[in-house]
Amino acid sequence: MKKRKLFLCALAALTAALTLSGCAGNPSAGESSESAGKDNSTASDSLADVELVVSDGSAKVTIEDGKFMAGGKPIWFCGTNTPWDNWDDFGGNFDAAFWKEHFHALHEAGINSSRVWILCSGDAGIRFDKDGSVSGMSDKFWNHVDQLMAIAAEEKIYIMATMMSFDCCKDGNRNHNKFRTMIEDEKLSQSYVDNYIIPFAKRYDSNDYLYSIDLCNEPDWIHENKEEGKLDWKPLVRFFGQCAQAIHRNSDILVTTGIGYIPNNSDTRGTNVVSDQLLEYYAGTDSYMDFNSVHFYDWMIEWYGVPFGMTPEEYGLDTTKPNVMGECSAKGSELEKIDLVSAAQQLYDNGWDGVYPWTSTGTDNNGGFEEVTAYSKNMLSQIEDKIFP
Numbered sequence: 001m002k003k004r005k006l007f008l009c010a011l012a013a014l015t016a017a018l019t020l021s022g023c024a025g026n027p028s029a030g031e032s033s034e035s036a037g038k039d040n041s042t043a044s045d046s047l048a049d050v051e052l053v054v055s056d057g058s059a060k061v062t063i064e065d066g067k068f069m070a071g072g073k074p075i076w077f078c079g080t081n082t083p084w085d086n087w088d089d090f091g092g093n094f095d096a097a098f099w100k101e102h103f104h105a106l107h108e109a110g111i112n113s114s115r116v117w118i119l120c121s122g123d124a125g126i127r128f129d130k131d132g133s134v135s136g137m138s139d140k141f142w143n144h145v146d147q148l149m150a151i152a153a154e155e156k157i158y159i160m161a162t163m164m165s166f167d168c169c170k171d172g173n174r175n176h177n178k179f180r181t182m183i184e185d186e187k188l189s190q191s192y193v194d195n196y197i198i199p200f201a202k203r204y205d206s207n208d209y210l211y212s213i214d215l216c217n218e219p220d221w222i223h224e225n226k227e228e229g230k231l232d233w234k235p236l237v238r239f240f241g242q243c244a245q246a247i248h249r250n251s252d253i254l255v256t257t258g259i260g261y262i263p264n265n266s267d268t269r270g271t272n273v274v275s276d277q278l279l280e281y282y283a284g285t286d287s288y289m290d291f292n293s294v295h296f297y298d299w300m301i302e303w304y305g306v307p308f309g310m311t312p313e314e315y316g317l318d319t320t321k322p323n324v325m326g327e328c329s330a331k332g333s334e335l336e337k338i339d340l341v342s343a344a345q346q347l348y349d350n351g352w353d354g355v356y357p358w359t360s361t362g363t364d365n366n367g368g369f370e371e372v373t374a375y376s377k378n379m380l381s382q383i384e385d386k387i388f389p
Contacts, residue, residue, distance in 0.1 A: 047139075048096075050146040053153045055208035061158065061254065063290060068322050068353055070158075073389035077158070077324055077354025078344075078379045079113035080106065080372045082361055083120075090118055090148070091125025091141030099148055103155040106360060109373035110380030112387050113158035115258075115326065115356045117217065118145065118200075122168030122175045126196065132181050133191035137199070145200075153209040156388070160293075160326075160356070161210060162258060163197065163243070165217035169228045180229040183222075189239045193246045205251035212254040214293060214326070215243050220260035233273055234282065240274060241283020254290040258326045262304050265294045266316030269304065275318075291353070292317050293326030298335045306336050308346040324354035330367030340367065340375040348379065 058071045068075050082102060086093040106114065119126060125141030128134055152159045168179040182188040197213075204210040219236055222228045244255045263270025272278070279287040294317065296307050307315045312323035325347055332343040344355050357375070362368025380387055 047143050048147075050143065050150050052146060052203065053150055053207040053209070055153065055206060057208065059156075059208035060252070061208070061211035062252075063254065063322060066320050066322060068291075070389050074386055075112070075389050076348065076379075076383060076386040077113045077356070078110055078376050078387045079115065079158075079160070079324070079354050079356040080111050080330075080360040080376075081327060081356050081358045082106075082114040083117040083162070083359060083363065085361065088120045088124040090144040091138050092123075092144075094144035094147065096147045096151065099151050100155070102360065103151055103157045105369075106373070106376075107155050107157055110376035110384075110387060111157065111360070111372065113160065113211070113354065113356070114152075114360070115160040115162060115214065116148065117162045117165055119162075119164045119168060121170075121173040122164060122179055123173055126175070128175065128178045128182075132178055132185070132188050134182065134188070134195045135191070136195045142203070145204075149204050149207050149210055153207055156209065158209050158211045160212045160214050160256075161200075162214040162217050163200070164215075166219060166221040166225075166228050167217075169222050169231075171227045176229070180222075180231060183231060183239045184235045186235075186238065186242075189235075189242050193242050197243050198246050198250050201247045201251040201253055205253060210253060212256055212290070213247055215240050215255065215257045217258045218260035218295065219257065220264050237273055237278055238282040241279040241287035244279060244289065245283055245285070245287040248286040248288075256289050256291050256293040256324075256326075258293050258295060260295050261300055262294055262296075262307075262316055265292055267318070269316040272318070289321070291322040291324065293324050293356075295327035296325060297327075297329060298333055301333070301335055306333055306338070308333065308338060308343040309350065311350045312352055314350075319351075322353040324356065325352060326356050327358045328355065330357040330359065330362075330371040332371075340371050341378050344375040344379060348383070 060071065062069050085095055085098045125137050126134060127136050127138060167173060169176050182192055222231050223233055223236060240257055247253055247255050257274050259265040264273050266272055274289050276288045313319045317323045330340055332338045332340040340357055347355050357372050358366050360369050360372045
């Protein structure tokens with residue numbers, strides 16, 4: 001009875017949210033922390049044949065008692081965001097040499113995982129039919145992702161694959177209206193699932209180093225911002241549920257969603273739009289998130305505080321699942337004068353299951369490789385057996 005009451009309250013809150021613009025905050029926060037990237041006109045465009053990785057399962061990431069395990073041993077994700085090299089890499093301008101060199105350098109410095117955007121603007125790789133349905137992905141797209149996944153396995157970098165971003169719905173990107181329409185229409189959403197999500201999950205399920213799929217980068221802005229469509233939460237929740245359900249039914253890959261700020265991932269601070277209850281209500285069984293991945297930047301402090309010194313529970317997250325900091329500035333918190341070394345140490349000490357600073361490539365003014373590797377070396381000196389089990 002109590003669970004049902006909580007669910008009905010959450011459902012009512014979600015329904016109310018459909019008419020609101022969201023919690024107070026910076027409406028362009030996603031833009032300020034995630035720039036459009038480098039000019040993508042000069043990267044190599046190799047389409048060399050790549051053999052798909054078939055792992056023996058010894059490095060497979062699973063979840064036991066709310067914690068990540070790799071090959072049966074505890075793992076802590078000493079991660080980073082390497083979202084792109086040449087914005088729209090996959091099906092666009094992919095440079096295998098960059099990814100090989102960069103992942104090698106990250107591994108040597110103690111990084112064991114990277115969050116990579118598979119679709120950035122949504123203008124490369126994906127194909128839409130005239131009726132708005134997704135017909136599939138280009139051969140070039142699959143070849144580029146094949147190369148990334150092979151490099152990740154070779155360099156032992158666990159991939160969190162972000163399947164799309166709020167940018168796909170953003171004014172100015174060629175397919176933005178197609179993405180908005182696709183999300184709002186259940187049948188069109190299913191074409192995205194059938195011809196992108198399921199083939200992706202099946203294709204790389206045998207590779208232990210694709211450990212998770214992040215369904216969307218900061219969908220908060222698709223809901224809140226006019227320039228990203230200002231869509232209701234209801235179709236977004238149903239869309240994520242369809243995707244998660246398909247991944248769970250076709251692979252052993254873990255599923256999450258990169259939520260932009262904590263009220264949308266918490267039942268105590270707001271309405272958890274990716275809660276098990278809501279996802280199942282709108283999409284059916286098997287539509288849950290395996291772990292939580294929330295983002296934090298300094299503009300949020302006024303409303304939600306600094307998570308580094310909090311446990312996941314104190315920050316408002318469900319602790320029956322692993323919890324990672326999916327994005328935070330590689331500079332830590334400049335307002336609170338907490339550098340990334342200290343921030344990551346606090347997150348680890350407070351029971352978080354990983355951290356993914358933004359970014360290892362220095363895409364904007366949030367720091368880069370130097371800051372990321374300073375924190376990873378500090379963590380490696382303490383918990384090498386949990387970083388490379």
